[in-house]
Amino acid sequence: MNNQRIVLASRPAAEPEAGNFRLESVALPTLQDGQVLVRHHFLSLDPYMRGRMNDGKNYAQPQPLDAVMIGGTVGEIVESRHPGFAAGDKVVGMGGWQQFSIVDGAAPGAIRKVDTTHVALSAYLGAVGMPGVTAWFGLTQIIGAKAGETVVVSAASGAVGSAVGQLAKARGCRVVGIAGGPDKCAYTVDELGFDACLDYKALSDNQALSQALKDAAPGGVDGYFENVGGRILDVVMAQMADFGRIAFCGMISGYNGEPIPMANPALILRSRLKLQGFIVSEHMALWPQALQELGAMVASGKLKYRESVADGLAAAPEAFLGLLKGRNFGKQIVKIA
Amino acid sequence: MNNQRIVLASRPAAEPEAGNFRLESVALPTLQDGQVLVRHHFLSLDPYMRGRMNDGKNYAQPQPLDAVMIGGTVGEIVESRHPGFAAGDKVVGMGGWQQFSIVDGAAPGAIRKVDTTHVALSAYLGAVGMPGVTAWFGLTQIIGAKAGETVVVSAASGAVGSAVGQLAKARGCRVVGIAGGPDKCAYTVDELGFDACLDYKALSDNQALSQALKDAAPGGVDGYFENVGGRILDVVMAQMADFGRIAFCGMISGYNGEPIPMANPALILRSRLKLQGFIVSEHMALWPQALQELGAMVASGKLKYRESVADGLAAAPEAFLGLLKGRNFGKQIVKIA
Numbered sequence: 300m301n302n303q304r305i306v307l308a309s310r311p312a313a314e315p316e317a318g319n320f321r322l323e324s325v326a327l328p329t330l331q332d333g334q335v336l337v338r339h340h341f342l343s344l345d346p347y348m349r350g351r352m353n354d355g356k357n358y359a360q361p362q363p364l365d366a367v368m369i370g371g372t373v374g375e376i377v378e379s380r381h382p383g384f385a386a387g388d389k390v391v392g393m394g395g396w397q398q399f400s401i402v403d404g405a406a407p408g409a410i411r412k413v414d415t416t417h418v419a420l421s422a423y424l425g426a427v428g429m430p431g432v433t434a435w436f437g438l439t440q441i442i443g444a445k446a447g448e449t450v451v452v453s454a455a456s457g458a459v460g461s462a463v464g465q466l467a468k469a470r471g472c473r474v475v476g477i478a479g480g481p482d483k484c485a486y487t488v489d490e491l492g493f494d495a496c497l498d499y500k501a502l503s504d505n506q507a508l509s510q511a512l513k514d515a516a517p518g519g520v521d522g523y524f525e526n527v528g529g530r531i532l533d534v535v536m537a538q539m540a541d542f543g544r545i546a547f548c549g550m551i552s553g554y555n556g557e558p559i560p561m562a563n564p565a566l567i568l569r570s571r572l573k574l575q576g577f578i579v580s581e582h583m584a585l586w587p588q589a590l591q592e593l594g595a596m597v598a599s600g601k602l603k604y605r606e607s608v609a610d611g612l613a614a615a616p617e618a619f620l621g622l623l624k625g626r627n628f629g630k631q632i633v634k635i636a
Numbered sequence: 637m638n639n640q641r642i643v644l645a646s647r648p649a650a651e652p653e654a655g656n657f658r659l660e661s662v663a664l665p666t667l668q669d670g671q672v673l674v675r676h677h678f679l680s681l682d683p684y685m686r687g688r689m690n691d692g693k694n695y696a697q698p699q700p701l702d703a704v705m706i707g708g709t710v711g712e713i714v715e716s717r718h719p720g721f722a723a724g725d726k727v728v729g730m731g732g733w734q735q736f737s738i739v740d741g742a743a744p745g746a747i748r749k750v751d752t753t754h755v756a757l758s759a760y761l762g763a764v765g766m767p768g769v770t771a772w773f774g775l776t777q778i779i780g781a782k783a784g785e786t787v788v789v790s791a792a793s794g795a796v797g798s799a800v801g802q803l804a805k806a807r808g809c810r811v812v813g814i815a816g817g818p819d820k821c822a823y824t825v826d827e828l829g830f831d832a833c834l835d836y837k838a839l840s841d842n843q844a845l846s847q848a849l850k851d852a853a854p855g856g857v858d859g860y861f862e863n864v865g866g867r868i869l870d871v872v873m874a875q876m877a878d879f880g881r882i883a884f885c886g887m888i889s890g891y892n893g894e895p896i897p898m899a900n901p902a903l904i905l906r907s908r909l910k911l912q913g914f915i916v917s918e919h920m921a922l923w924p925q926a927l928q929e930l931g932a933m934v935a936s937g938k939l940k941y942r943e944s945v946a947d948g949l950a951a952a953p954e955a956f957l958g959l960l961k962g963r964n965f966g967k968q969i970v971k972i973a
Contacts, residue, residue, distance in 0.1 A: 528902065547905040560897035565865065568884040568913035576905035 300327045303612050304367045304397030311352055315623070319352065320368070320616040327399055335404050336378040339394050342612070342633040343371035343424035344619045346549055368396035368615075371429055373413070373420045374636070381405065389413050391423040396615055398635055408583070417598035425458045425630035426604040427593045433579040434462035434524070435589040437546035438470075440582070441575045442522035446471030449516045451535055454526035455496060456483035458604065458630035459548060462593070463524045464493050465602050472522075475515045477531055479625050486628075491603055499531060508534045524548060533562040539570050547576035605629025637664045640949050641704045641734030648689055652960070656689065657705070657953040664736055672741050673715040676731050679949070679970040680708035680761035681956045683886055705733035705952075708766055710750070710757045711973070718742065726750050728760040733952055735972055745920070754935035762795045762967035763941040764930045770916040771799035771861070772926040774883035775807075777919070778912045779859035783808030786853045788872055791863035792833055793820035795941065795967035796885060799930070800861045801830050802939050809859075812852045814868055816962050823965075828940055836868060845871045861885060870899040876907050884913035942966025 301324050308321035330336055351362040351369060362369055372394030376384050381404025384390070392410035394400035402409050413423050425431065438444050450467040454460040455476025464474045464487060476487040476496035484496035495515040502508040512520075512534060519540030525532055528550035539545070550559070567574065596602035607627040609618035615633045622631045638661050645658040667673055688699040688706060699706055709731030713721050718741025721727070729747035731737035739746050750760050762768065781787050787804040791797040792813025801811045801824060813824040813833035821833035832852040839845040849857075849871060856877030862869055865887035876882070887896070904911060933939035944964040946955035952970045959968045 532901065547901075550902040550905050558900040558902060560899050561901040562897050563895040564869070564884075564898040564901075565887040565895060567911055568887055568915075571913045571915060571918070572911075573913075574904055574909075574911040576908045576910075578905075578908060581908070 300399075301325065302327045302397055302399045304395070305612060305615055306365050306367055306396075307352060307362050309364070310354055315349065315352055315620060317616045317620065322613055328401065330378055330380050330401065333381050333404055334401050335376050335381050335384045335410070337372070337374045337390060337392065337394060337400050337402060337410065338377045339372040339374040339398060339400065339635045341373050341421045341424055342394075342396055342615060342635055343428070344609075344615065344622050344627075344631040344633060345371070345429070346623065348619065349623055369393065370395050371424050372400065372635075373423050379404070384410075384412070389415050389420055391428065396612065398612060418594055421606060421608075421632055422597055422604065424632055425606065426462055426597050426602055427590060429579060430458035430630060431462045431593040431602075432586055432589040433548060434459045434466055435593060436577060436579050436582055436585060437524050437548050438463055438466050438522070440585070441546040441573075441577060442524065442544045444470050444472050444522050447473075448521035449473040449475065449518060449540075450522040450524065451475045451477065451512070451516065451520045452524040452526070453477040453531050453535075454549070454625075455487045455493065456605070456628060457526065460524070460526055461487065461491055461604060461629070462602065465491055465596070466592075467522075468492050469596070469601065473516070475512070475520075477527075477535075483628060486605070490605075505530055505534055509537065512538050519543070522546070525550075529559045536561070536563065536566050536572070539566065539572055541570050543570060543572050545572060545574045547574060607631045609633045611635070637736075638662065639664045639734055639736045641732070642949060642952055643702050643704055644689060644699050646701070647691055652686065652689055652957060654953045654957065659950055665738065667715055667717050667738065670718050670741055671738050672713050672718050672721045672747070674709070674711045674727060674729065674731060674737050674739060674747065675714045676709040676711040676735060676737065676972045678710050678758045678761055679731075679733055679952060679972055680765070681946075681952065681959050681964075681968040681970060682708070682766070683959065685956065686960055706730065707732050708761050709737065709972075710760050711737075716741070721747075721749070726752050726757055728765065733949065733970075735949060755931055758943060758945075758967075758969055759934055759941065761969055762943065763799055763934050763939050764927060766916060767795035767967060768799045768930040768939075769923055769926040770885060771796045771803055772930060773914060773916050773919055773922060774861050774885050775800055775803050775859070777922070778883040778910075778914060779861065779881045781807050781809050781859050784810075785858035786810040786812065786855060786877075787859040787861065788812045788814065788849070788853065788857045789861040789863070790814040790868050790872075791886070791962075792824045792830065793942070793965060794863065797861070797863055798824065798828055798941060798966070799939065802828055802933070803929075804859075805829050806933070806938065810853070812849070812857075814864075814872075820965060823942070827942075842867055842871055846874065849875050856880070859883070862887075866896045873898070873900065873903050873909070876903065876909055878907050880907060880909050882909060882911045884911060944968045946970045948972070 373391045376388040390410040450472045452460045452463040455478040467474045474493045476493045479500045484498045487493040487496045523545045526549040713725045727747040787809045789797045789800040792815040804811045811830045813830045816837045821835045824830040824833045860882045863886040
C-alpha cells in the first residue's frame with residue numbers, strides 16, 4: 300500500500316512558498332508487533348509550523364529537510380498489532396502531513412483514543428485539542444482571569460482566540476476580540492458572544508485602534524492573550540490596567556525573521572505588568588484537566604468553533620500559506636480521507 | 637525656628653536641571669498634640685523622584701509644584717507630643733527634602749523607630765531601607781532565584797543592585813553585574829563578591845557586550861534584575877535561558893520622556909520568559925520579613941554597602957542630577973544635620 304506524504308523540500312529565505320514543500324508517494328512498510336497503522340482523516344495546520352521550517356535557534360526543534368512535515372492528526376486505526384488498540388478506534392496524534400502513520404502503540408502519548416459520540420473527530424484538532432488547551436492554559440495559568448475583569452484576545456476568530464474568548468465569558472469576564480475584517484468580527488460577537496470586537500484592518504492607524512479599544516475596555520485591560528505581536532501589542536499594552544497580565548502565545552508577524560520591536564517597554568514597570576510566554580506542549584500535566592472542561596463545553600454547545608477545511612493532502616501547502624496570511628476563518632484543517 | 641526646604645519650582649521639559657528646584661526657608665509651626673518634630677540627619681535621593689517631577693500618567697502621583705520634594709529621611713526626634721515617641725528616638729520616614737518634618741505620631745507607617753546599635757542610621761535609607769527591600773522583593777518574589785542559577789543585575793554598584801547581587805550570592809547563585817566604569821565593576825567583584833561584572837561603557841557596542849555576557853554566563857541568564865532598560869535590556873534578553881525571569885525595577889534611561897523600544901519581544905515567547913514590573917511600596921506586607929533579613933546581613937557584615945554623601949540640603953539638587961547621570965557610586969544620600 301502506498302502512502303502520500305508532504306516533506307520539507309527547502310527552507311524559506313523569507314516568506315515561505317509552495318516550492319518549499321514536496322508531495323511524494325512511498326510504500327508503507329509492513330506492520331511490526333506492537334505497532335498500529337492509522338489512516339488520517341484530518342490534518343491540523345498551525346502557525347507554529349512556520350517556526351519549525353527555519354533552521355537556527357527557535358523554541359522548537361527545526362523540521363528536518365526531506366522528512367514528513369510535523370502536524371497533528373485525527374484518524375482511525377485500520378490495523379493493530381498492539382493489544383490496546385483495535386481497528387476502528389478513533390485516535391488523535393502527531394501523524395504529520397501524510398495519509399497514514401505507523402505508531403508504536405506503547406509509546407506514551409503517541410496516540411490517544413477519543414470519543415466521537417458528542418464531539419466531532421476534527422474538533423480534537425481544535426477546540427478539544429492543542430489550540431483549545433493553549434487557550435485554556437494562557438487564560439487560566441498566566442492571565443488568571445477573574446470574573447468582572449476585561450480580557451482582550453487577538454486573532455479572535457481563530458482556533459485559539461475563539462476558545463480564549465468563550466472560556467473567559469464562561470468565567471464572567473468582559474471579552475474584547477481583535478480580528479481582521481468585518482466578517483470575523485461579527486462572528487465573534489454574534490456567534491461566540493464576545494462583548495465587542497475591533498477590526499484592525501479598518502482601524503488601520505494606531506490612534507484609531509487605540510481609541511476603539513478605550514471605548515470597548517473603559518476600565519483598562521486586565522488580561523491580554525497575545526496571538527499576533529507588532530502594532531496590536533503596542534496598542535493593547537498602552538491600555539493595560541495596573542497589574543495586567545499578558546500571555547504570549549503567538550508572534551505571527553515576526554515569523555519571517557524580522558524582529559518587531561515593542562514600542563514602550565517602560566509600561567511594564569509603569570503599569571506593573573506581567574508578560575509571560577509559554578508553549579502548551581511543555582505543560583502536559585494540565586492537559587487532562589483542560590481537555591475535560593473543553594470537551595464538556597463543546598458537547599453542551601457552550602464552546603463553539605469554526606473550521607476552514609482544505610480538501611486533500613495536496614492542498615495542504617496552499618492552505619498553510621493562507622493561514623500565515625490570515626486567510627483562514629476558524630481552525631484550518633485539511634481533509635485527507 | 638526656621639526650616640530650610642527644597643520645593644519643585646517647575647517641571648522639566650526634558651532633562652531636569654537645578655532651576656527646577658527652589659531652596660526656601662519657612663517658619664516651623666508650633667507642635668500640636670499627637671505630633672512629633674523630627675530633625676533629619678540624612679535625605680535619600682532615588683531615581684523614582686524623576687518620575688514624580690513629571691505631570692501626566694506615571695506609576696506614581698506627580699509631585700505638586702511649590703511643595704516640598706518627596707523623599708525618604710532618617711533623623712532624630714527633637715520634640716514629641718505623642719506618647720509613643722520621645723526626644724532622642726531615631727526614626728525613618730518620608731520627611732522630604734527639608735531640615736525638619738512634623739509628623740502625626742499615630743499615622744500608621746509615617747515614622748518608624750530604628751535601632752542604631754549594629755546598623756548605622758543612614759543604612760535605613762539604603763541596604764536596610766527601600767532600596768534593600770526593592771532588591772529583596774524583585775529577587776525573591778519575581779525572579780525567585782534558586783541556588784545554582786545565574787542572576788544578572790544592572791546598575792550593579794548602586795544601592796539596589798549591590799543588594800540584589802549579595803542577596804543572590806547568599807542564595808548560592810552565580811552573580812554577574814553590569815555597571816559603568818572599571819571602578820564600579822571592580823568594587824562589585826572585589827568588595828561585594830560578585831562572580832563577574834561587565835563595564836557597559838567599555839563594552840560600548842552591543843556585540844561586544846553580548847559576547848562578554850555569554851562568557852560570564854555560559855549557561856544563559858536565569859534571572860535578570862533590570863534597573864536600566866534600553867540597550868542593556870536588549871542584550872541581556874537575548875541571553876536569557878529558557879524560563880528566565882526579569883524583574884523590572886527601573887528604566888532610568890527613559891525617564892526624560894523618550895520611549896525606548898525593546899528590540900525583540902518575540903524572545904518572550906521563544907524563551908518562555910516572564911517579565912514583571914513592580915513597585916516595592918505596594919507590597920508593604922513583606923517589608924518586615926525583608927528588613928529582618930537585610931538588617932541581620934548588614935549587622936553581620938554579609939551585606940556591604942557604599943554611600944555617596946552630598947553635604948548640606950542645598951547640595952541636594954546637584955546630587956540628584958548627578959544620580960540620574962550615574963555619577964554617584966553607591967547609595968546617594970544628603971547629610972542634612
